[in-house]
Amino acid sequence: MTNMKTITELREAYLAGTYTPTEAIHAFTEVLKEHEKEVHAFLEVFDDLLEQAAEAEKVLKEHGAESPVLTGIPLAIKNNILIKGKKATASSKILAEYTASYDATIISKLKAAGAIFVGATNLDEFAMGSSTENSAFGPTKNPHDERRVPGGSSGGSAAAVAMGAVPAALGTDTGGSIRQPASYCGLVGYKPTYGAVSRFGLIAMGSSLDQAGPLTNSVADAELIHSIISGSDELDMTTISPDTYAEVPLKQTYTFGVPRDFLGSGVDADVMECFESQIEALKAAGHSVVDVELPLLEQGLAAYYVVMPAEVSSNLARFDGMRYGTRGKGEDLLDDYLAARAEGFGAEVKRRILLGTYVLSAGYYDAYYGKAEAVRVMMREELNKAFKTVDAIMLPTAPTPAFTFGSQEDPLSMYKQDIFTVPVNLTGVPAISIPMGTVQRDEKALPVGVQYIAPHGGDQRLFDIGKRTYDETR
Amino acid sequence: MTKEEILHLGTLSRIRLSEAEAEKLHTEIDSILAYVSQVNDIAASGDLTKKTGAVHNVFRVDEVAATTNATADELIAAFPEKKGRFLRVKKILDND
Numbered sequence: 001m002t003n004m005k006t007i008t009e010l011r012e013a014y015l016a017g018t019y020t021p022t023e024a025i026h027a028f029t030e031v032l033k034e035h036e037k038e039v040h041a042f043l044e045v046f047d048d049l050l051e052q053a054a055e056a057e058k059v060l061k062e063h064g065a066e067s068p069v070l071t072g073i074p075l076a077i078k079n080n081i082l083i084k085g086k087k088a089t090a091s092s093k094i095l096a097e098y099t100a101s102y103d104a105t106i107i108s109k110l111k112a113a114g115a116i117f118v119g120a121t122n123l124d125e126f127a128m129g130s131s132t133e134n135s136a137f138g139p140t141k142n143p144h145d146e147r148r149v150p151g152g153s154s155g156g157s158a159a160a161v162a163m164g165a166v167p168a169a170l171g172t173d174t175g176g177s178i179r180q181p182a183s184y185c186g187l188v189g190y191k192p193t194y195g196a197v198s199r200f201g202l203i204a205m206g207s208s209l210d211q212a213g214p215l216t217n218s219v220a221d222a223e224l225i226h227s228i229i230s231g232s233d234e235l236d237m238t239t240i241s242p243d244t245y246a247e248v249p250l251k252q253t254y255t256f257g258v259p260r261d262f263l264g265s266g267v268d269a270d271v272m273e274c275f276e277s278q279i280e281a282l283k284a285a286g287h288s289v290v291d292v293e294l295p296l297l298e299q300g301l302a303a304y305y306v307v308m309p310a311e312v313s314s315n316l317a318r319f320d321g322m323r324y325g326t327r328g329k330g331e332d333l334l335d336d337y338l339a340a341r342a343e344g345f346g347a348e349v350k351r352r353i354l355l356g357t358y359v360l361s362a363g364y365y366d367a368y369y370g371k372a373e374a375v376r377v378m379m380r381e382e383l384n385k386a387f388k389t390v391d392a393i394m395l396p397t398a399p400t401p402a403f404t405f406g407s408q409e410d411p412l413s414m415y416k417q418d419i420f421t422v423p424v425n426l427t428g429v430p431a432i433s434i435p436m437g438t439v440q441r442d443e444k445a446l447p448v449g450v451q452y453i454a455p456h457g458g459d460q461r462l463f464d465i466g467k468r469t470y471d472e473t474r
Numbered sequence: 475m476t477k478e479e480i481l482h483l484g485t486l487s488r489i490r491l492s493e494a495e496a497e498k499l500h501t502e503i504d505s506i507l508a509y510v511s512q513v514n515d516i517a518a519s520g521d522l523t524k525k526t527g528a529v530h531n532v533f534r535v536d537e538v539a540a541t542t543n544a545t546a547d548e549l550i551a552a553f554p555e556k557k558g559r560f561l562r563v564k565k566i567l568d569n570d
Contacts, residue, residue: 084544101552102544237532302512313487320488323561327554333564334488342490350489354480355503357487359510368510371517378520411502412509 005217007073007167007224014060014072021053021060021072021116028074028118031165039141041150041159043079044087045119052116059114069224071114076160076169079120080127080203081212083107086117090203091135092125094325094344104201105236106170106212106229113228118166121156125346126316127177127205129153130417133405134348142184145444148402151181157215158185168216168225172202174209175304176397176421179433182215183397183449186435188466189215190222191421193456194428195240197226198233206311207238209304209425219434219466226459245457250464256282256452257292257390266419267399271448274437275396278450282469292386292393296379300423303379305415306359306372307426312349313356319344351411380427384455392465393453395420397433401446420451430454432462434470475504 004010004019013019028049036042056072077083080090082100084107089095103111110117124134132140132155140155142148143163150159154171158181161169171178173191182189190213197212204210214225232239258279263272279289321327321340328340345353359368386393398417408414424431431453438445454461477493480500484491491499546559555562 097554099552101548234534237534296516299512299516302510302516305506305510306513317488321554322563323549324552325554330564333566336564337488338485338490341488345489347495350491350495351499351502351506353487353489354483354499355506357483358475358503358507361483361486367514371513372510374517374520375513378516412505415506 005164005167007070007216007221008218010073010167011069015065021056022050024072024074025049025053025116025118028165031163035143035163035165038146039143039159039163040138041121041140041156041163041165042076042119043089043091043122043137043156046086046117049074049116049118056114056116068112068114070110070228073115073168074118074166075110075115076119076121076157076166077107077117078123078154078157078169078171080123080172081107081170082201082203083117083120086120088120088203089137090126091123091137092344092346092349093136094319094321094340095203096136096326098325100201102201105198105233107201109229109231121154121160121169123156124153125349126203126312127153127172127174128312128348128352130176130180130414131403131408132156134346136346139405142402144186144446145402145442147442148404148446149184151184151398151402153177154181154215158182158187158189161185161187161215161217168214168221170212170225170229171215172205172210172212173425174205175308175425176418178213178215179397179421179431179449179451180418182433183451184402184447186438186447187215187217188219188222188435188470189213189433189449190226190462191424191431192226192230192459193240193245193430194425195238195244196230196430196459198229198231198236198239200233200235204315206308206425207315208311209308211425219432219463219471222432222466223463226463230459240457245455248455248458248461250461251391253286253288254391254465255288255290255389257290257386257393259294259297259393259395260291262294262298262395266416267396268401268439270439271396271400274439274448275450278394278436281473285469289394290390292390294382294386294393296375296382297423298419299375300379300426301415301419303372303375304418304422304426305355306368307376309352309356310360310369311356312352313354313360316345316349316353348411376426379423383427383429387455391454392458392461395451395453396436397421397449397451401439401441401448424453429456430459430462432466434466475500475507
């Protein structure tokens with residue numbers, strides 16, 4: 001698949017008859033043979049790929065250009081998304097033996113579109129982390145430099161695309177878990193407007209924050225996947241309809257807002273250089289770039305580390321090893337619970353459950369959760385006000401390129417990697433991370449990404465910006 | 475926060491913690507709480523009486539409109555311990 005990195009290219013080649021899904025699966029297997037042992041992007045590679053490819057070929061032969069748009073396209077799926085009959089572990093020991101009994105809505109939609117699921121990708125346990133180091137089944141490495149993390153929590157999905165195994169993968173994003181690994185691995189990563197994509201069949205982390213989205217090599221591919229998986233769903237009452245938000249129009253030239261104060265410290269100098277040249281490129285293309293003041297964005301991280309653990313502690317209460325997962329072995333029923341969760345959860349998951357239990361406990365609820373929710377409302381207002389004068393906000397996706405394994409031992413310093421991505425989830429707006437160049441570390445060129453943020457419902461505007469600034473300039 | 479409080483949180487969250495875990499968590503959670511406490515100051519600077527209506531309840535008619543494609547048999551098959559079609563758990567009532 002060396003010269004065919006995008007879904008669009010594969011589709012054209014399939015329709016022209018110059019390449020087949022079977023060849024794509026062989027190419028996938030070759031890439032795995034070469035890189036997977038070192039990278040460890042996958043928790044499981046499915047065993048029916050050639051059958052699926054043969055089936056796809058039949059469909060293509062019979063229906064040609066009328067075949068569903070993803071017919072025979074290999075996709076990798078983050079292992080916190082349920083595929084019926086396949087293990088859904090969320091990279092946790094407590095779900096190590098759990099097999100999904102139903103499809104997530106987004107999986108049903110991708111199946112109907114003809115995609116071939118090649119395997120389940122690694123993640124930080126229950127999507128909690130920014131490096132994929134928290135997986136109970138071992139870390140994933142960054143294909144650009146195997147001494148470095150791929151980012152997280154969708155690190156396996158990012159690595160699978162970056163090493164050339166698949167043209168696209170699905171991830172989930174609660175605080176940056178699609179965008180940050182996309183930045184670290186040189187990919188396009190998309191976090192939709194909250195509610196645009198059904199969360200039914202996703203293993204929930206923070207229900208008011210989680211969204212699923214694609215990691216791809218082009219913005220057009222991200223748009224294609226999003227168009228397939230989005231839409232309201234009776235099984236997820238938080239999904240939105242097309243008229244939930246006012247129309248966010250496409251424009252010939254856009255005004256981009258840069259929250260300069262927010263970038264004051266903590267961003268690596270060469271990442272800032274890439275960001276500045278991105279700004280110059282936008283100006284050269286006729287767009288305007290202005291400064292905006294968004295003082296609350298910087299403080300969003302504090303609100304995030306109240307809201308997210310609170311929702312984590314509630315959502316993960318269901319994992320007790322009783323009806324599915326791994327049963328704890330104790331003296332009595334309570335002891336079974338205590339044992340299942342003590343043995344089944346890793347350190348980061350325990351930390352967040354405890355933190356969430358604390359901030360939700362009687363006497364502290366108002367001081368933490370109540371206040372954090374109030375901050376979210378304030379952040380939303382501040383952003384909406386900014387969007388009266390600018391069409392999109394731009395920031396580096398992460399303050400640094402991919403870091404080395406074990407270099408972020410202190411939880412708080414790890415959490416600060418997400419400072420530019422969490423405000424997006426807290427406010428529910430859409431955002432895209434697009435490669436903006438590379439920086440040198442230890443004689444390796446490491447990719448870094450720029451993040452564009454649009455108003456609620458502005459998903460199409462982000463694809464428009466992305467296609468014009470990235471796809472069409474390569 | 476004390477180590478005892480951490481152990482109590484462990485019980486509330488149904489997670490058994492070792493002494494060593496509680497010791498480590500107590501320092502980590504203390505430093506995270508110190509950091510997140512700034513939400514109080516931020517919220518104090520805003521007008522909290524105003525709500526933007528970002529969140530509202532969504533109801534549907536109380537009839538089966540959509541179901542998962544999972545069957546009871548498939549869900550039962552996932553039970554780690556069972557007797558026939560029943561989920562097996564330790565007894566919760568003492569008859570002695």
